[in-house]
Amino acid sequence: MAEYKWLNEKAIGTDQGAIRVMFDKAAGMKDVISLGIGEPDLDTNKLICRACEEALEKGYTHYAPNAGVAALRRAISKYGLIAADTYDPDGEIIVTNGGMGAFALIMQVILEPGDEVLLSDPHYLNFEKTVNYCGGRAVSVPTTFEGGFCMRADEIRKKYRKGKTKAIVVNSPTNPTGEVMTRAQLAGIAEVAKELDLLVITDEVYGELLYEDAERVSISQFPGMKERTIIINSFSKVYAMTGWRLGYAAGPRTIIDRMTKVQEYFNSCINTPAQWGAVFALEHRELIDEVRETFRKRREIALGAMENIKGVRTNHPKGAFYLFPDITAFGMTSEAFCDKLLTEAGVVCVPGRAFGDCGEGHIRVSYSTQTDKLRAALERMEKFCAGYFA
Numbered sequence: 283m284a285e286y287k288w289l290n291e292k293a294i295g296t297d298q299g300a301i302r303v304m305f306d307k308a309a310g311m312k313d314v315i316s317l318g319i320g321e322p323d324l325d326t327n328k329l330i331c332r333a334c335e336e337a338l339e340k341g342y343t344h345y346a347p348n349a350g351v352a353a354l355r356r357a358i359s360k361y362g363l364i365a366a367d368t369y370d371p372d373g374e375i376i377v378t379n380g381g382m383g384a385f386a387l388i389m390q391v392i393l394e395p396g397d398e399v400l401l402s403d404p405h406y407l408n409f410e411k412t413v414n415y416c417g418g419r420a421v422s423v424p425t426t427f428e429g430g431f432c433m434r435a436d437e438i439r440k441k442y443r444k445g446k447t448k449a450i451v452v453n454s455p456t457n458p459t460g461e462v463m464t465r466a467q468l469a470g471i472a473e474v475a476k477e478l479d480l481l482v483i484t485d486e487v488y489g490e491l492l493y494e495d496a497e498r499v500s501i502s503q504f505p506g507m508k509e510r511t512i513i514i515n516s517f518s519k520v521y522a523m524t525g526w527r528l529g530y531a532a533g534p535r536t537i538i539d540r541m542t543k544v545q546e547y548f549n550s551c552i553n554t555p556a557q558w559g560a561v562f563a564l565e566h567r568e569l570i571d572e573v574r575e576t577f578r579k580r581r582e583i584a585l586g587a588m589e590n591i592k593g594v595r596t597n598h599p600k601g602a603f604y605l606f607p608d609i610t611a612f613g614m615t616s617e618a619f620c621d622k623l624l625t626e627a628g629v630v631c632v633p634g635r636a637f638g639d640c641g642e643g644h645i646r647v648s649y650s651t652q653t654d655k656l657r658a659a660l661e662r663m664e665k666f667c668a669g670y671f672a
Contacts, residue, residue: 292415307621308630315659317647318630320457320604324522324576327569333562337555346551349542350377350530354557357564358530362515364489364500368508369532376538376545377530377552377560381487381516382408384531384541387548388483388512389416391540397448400441402433404606404637404644406457406485421447424640427597427608431459431640435470442478449481452501455488455601458637458646462496462601472504482507487516487529488602490570493578496600509534519602520570521563526556577603577649580656584649587660592671603650606634610643612670620645627666629659 286294298306308314349355355371369375378384385408393399395417401409403422410420423441425431438450452471454463475482484501492498502511512533517523531541545551563569584605588596596607609619616633623629623645634644649656 296411296415305630308624311624311628314624314628314630315651315655315662316630317649317651317656317659318632319650320519320648321524321650322519322522322573322577322603323651324573326521326523326526327563327572329566330521330523330559330563330569334555334559337558342554342558344554346377346554346557348546348551349375349538350552351554351557351561354561354564355530357561358515358532361564361567362530363513363532364498364503370535373535374538375530375532376541377528377557378541378545379529379549379552380518380527381485381514381529382412383527383549384514384516384529385409385483385485386412386416387541387544388514388531388537389413389418390544391537392448392481393418394448396446398443398446400433400438400447400450400480401638402431402451402453402456403639404431404458404634404641405451406453407636409451409453409485410638418448419446422638422640426640427595427644430461430463430597431456431606432461432463432467433471434467435474438471438474439478442480447478447480449483450475451483451485453485454499455491455496455599457488457602458604458632458634458641459597459606460599460602460604461597461606462492462599463499465497465499468499468501469504472501472507475510476506480510482511483514484511485514487514487519489515490520491574491577491602493574493581493600512537517560517563520573522573523560523563526553526559528552528556528560580649580653583653583656584647584660587657587664588647591660591664591667593667603648605647605649606641606644607647608644612667616642616645623663623666627662629662629666 355375359371397418398421399413413420516529593611594607616635620633632646634641
């Protein structure tokens with residue numbers, strides 16, 4: 283087709299993510315409340331913004347090193363990782379364009395054509411798209427509602443293909459379900475990764491947003507795992523800095539070195555004054571407490587309301603800011619349910635099918651919106667659902 287004459291096959295085959303599709307449907311509609319977006323509604327703390335302003339005033343407006351400002355890499359090593367001071371800021375840490383920037387760099391440096399990467403199903407949809415776009419093949423590992431949507435070692439073995447499977451992606455707390463993997467579950471994955479000689483990429487961007495008795499554990503902490511694990515983290519969720527596009531990765535020196543070289547070709551470096559704002563954020567971890575407490579209160583509101591909604595069976599996740607309720611009682615696909623919920627009740631949620639086959643029959647509900655809007659949306663949802671059981 284003429285309109286595609288300059289594009290390669292990968293670009294032609296790239297489609298829009300289902301989350302954005304839902305927002306496009308809602309655009310132009312009046313009185314719509316979104317429980318769909320995975321972004322804190324909170325503004326970045328003014329003290330972090332001021333640190334960035336001070337960097338500008340000091341003339342920190344030039345190129346940064348390809349791996350990131352040295353002061354930020356040191357702060358990440360000291361404050362941003364569970365195993366503090368165990369990663370060398372000079373060679374084992376890179377600052378990236380958000381968490382997904384880190385993931386994309388990893389895929390570009392590890393994948394040969396056809397290499398397979400195992401993803402929990404359901405999973406963050408951009409993982410799959412990025413793996414495939416970089417020439418690999420994303421392979422889903424099924425999970426269940428009853429199992430907390432967490433990958434099991436035996437299911438990983440079933441999907442493993444010798445000579446093909448290269449890596450496993452772990453995401454805890456997870457998007458889209460909000461579930462947190464236990465120490466025992468992570469230990470099981472660590473053992474199978476060592477047994478099958480697989481690389482592990484652990485996305486920990488929601489790692490500080492934990493509730494109740496949830497324990498923050500990184501798979502990198504288990505014996506023999508540091509040398510085969512790459513940690514991805516971000517300032518977006520826990521510091522409400524989504525628009526700053528700041529993330530980072532820590533891992534084996536050889537991989538971080540190649541990620542740094544590729545970043546030079548694609549991005550040169552990350553926004554310099556923003557990195558100084560991130561240094562301040564890491565040095566003032568009490569700022570995370572404010573964000574976490576906000577979401578803890580909203581979580582209680584959302585879970586309490588969901589218990590009263592007819593036909594809905596919700597999970598009780600202990601992390602992030604998502605619920606992933608089961609809506610199979612309504613006898614329709616997750617996409618049809620979300621379409622009706624939008625058009626008839628003015629509430630945006632994301633179809634679970636967007637996150638993989640095992641997400642079908644569920645919807646993603648984000649409680650990252652203002653409390654009054656959250657309450658109003660949940661009331662609309664309760665009324666909408668009650669109509670099917672009148």
